[in-house]
Amino acid sequence: MRKPIIAGNWKMYKSFDEAVDFIEEIQQEVPSPDKVDAVICAPALYLPTLVVGAEDSSLAIGAQNMHFEDEGAFTGEISPKMLSNVNVDYVILGHSERRELFNETDEAINKKVRAALNYGIVPIICCGETLEEREAGQTEAKVARQITKALKDFAPIEVEHMVIAYEPIWAIGTGKTATAEDANTVCCAIRLAVETLYGKDTAEKVRIQYGGSVKPENIEELLSQEHIDGALVGGASLQPASFMKLLEAAANA
Numbered sequence: 725m726r727k728p729i730i731a732g733n734w735k736m737y738k739s740f741d742e743a744v745d746f747i748e749e750i751q752q753e754v755p756s757p758d759k760v761d762a763v764i765c766a767p768a769l770y771l772p773t774l775v776v777g778a779e780d781s782s783l784a785i786g787a788q789n790m791h792f793e794d795e796g797a798f799t800g801e802i803s804p805k806m807l808s809n810v811n812v813d814y815v816i817l818g819h820s821e822r823r824e825l826f827n828e829t830d831e832a833i834n835k836k837v838r839a840a841l842n843y844g845i846v847p848i849i850c851c852g853e854t855l856e857e858r859e860a861g862q863t864e865a866k867v868a869r870q871i872t873k874a875l876k877d878f879a880p881i882e883v884e885h886m887v888i889a890y891e892p893i894w895a896i897g898t899g900k901t902a903t904a905e906d907a908n909t910v911c912c913a914i915r916l917a918v919e920t921l922y923g924k925d926t927a928e929k930v931r932i933q934y935g936g937s938v939k940p941e942n943i944e945e946l947l948s949q950e951h952i953d954g955a956l957v958g959g960a961s962l963q964p965a966s967f968m969k970l971l972e973a974a975a976n977a
């Protein structure tokens with residue numbers, strides 16, 4: 725059985741003080757890493773402070789994006805080497821907001837995944853379809869294409885430790901969730917895409933999260949699905965109480 729992983733994506737929300745208070749409030753309550761991996765992906769500016777704030781707890785801290793180069797003339801960017809210097813454990817890559825608003829390509833995401841692994845940072849690789857693509861019956865082909873490109877040229881042992889997040893774009897921040905069965909079907913298609921590239925053993929080990937209006941009310945049903953191993957959570961990760969409920973549901977799944 726794959727261990728569940730719940731990752732909060734704070735996006736561009738929270739003041740510095742709110743972020744510090746959140747970590748302080750939950751850090752001793754986070755369930756054991758034997759049961760669930762708990763991650764908060766915070767704005768880059770706050771990462772070093774939050775890593776220190778969470779260091780005696782089971783909570784890991786992640787970034788929401790990074791460049792693929794170690795260093796260089798890339799104004800405004802943050803490198804995997806920099807994230808590693810401040811002991812960041814995870815990074816979200818290829819979120820639909822970055823793909824759509826900042827023109828991130830599959831090729832760049834593939835390079836970022838490579839760079840994250842080079843520094844021992846676990847990538848959370850996002851994929852998902854628009855409403856138009858869903859209505860045109862293109863969902864599974866779209867996510868398989870995104871994952872095939874993002875996972876190009878790795879060793880199976882590297883792929884096992886990656887996390888994939890299936891996030892239908894129409895479900896993000898809208899209150900609309902894919903049904904648990906539909907989400908499971910797409911996560912199964914993603915696992916098959918991984919199997920095609922790296923074989924069944926590897927595909928069985930990769931953890932696949934669902935994301936898109938996940939909240940305490942729907943997490944149990946989502947986690948009860950065979951191919952859903954956790955959640956990437958926006959809105960419901962912003963309040964300590966709702967984030968803790970998601971962690972508890974995953975720890976007891």
Ligand SMILES: O=C[C@H](O)COP(=O)(O)O
Pocket residue numbers: 733819891895896897898899935936937938956957958959960
């Ligand atoms: O990365 C998180 C997703 O974009 C989901 O956001 P949401 O839970 O607010 O729908």
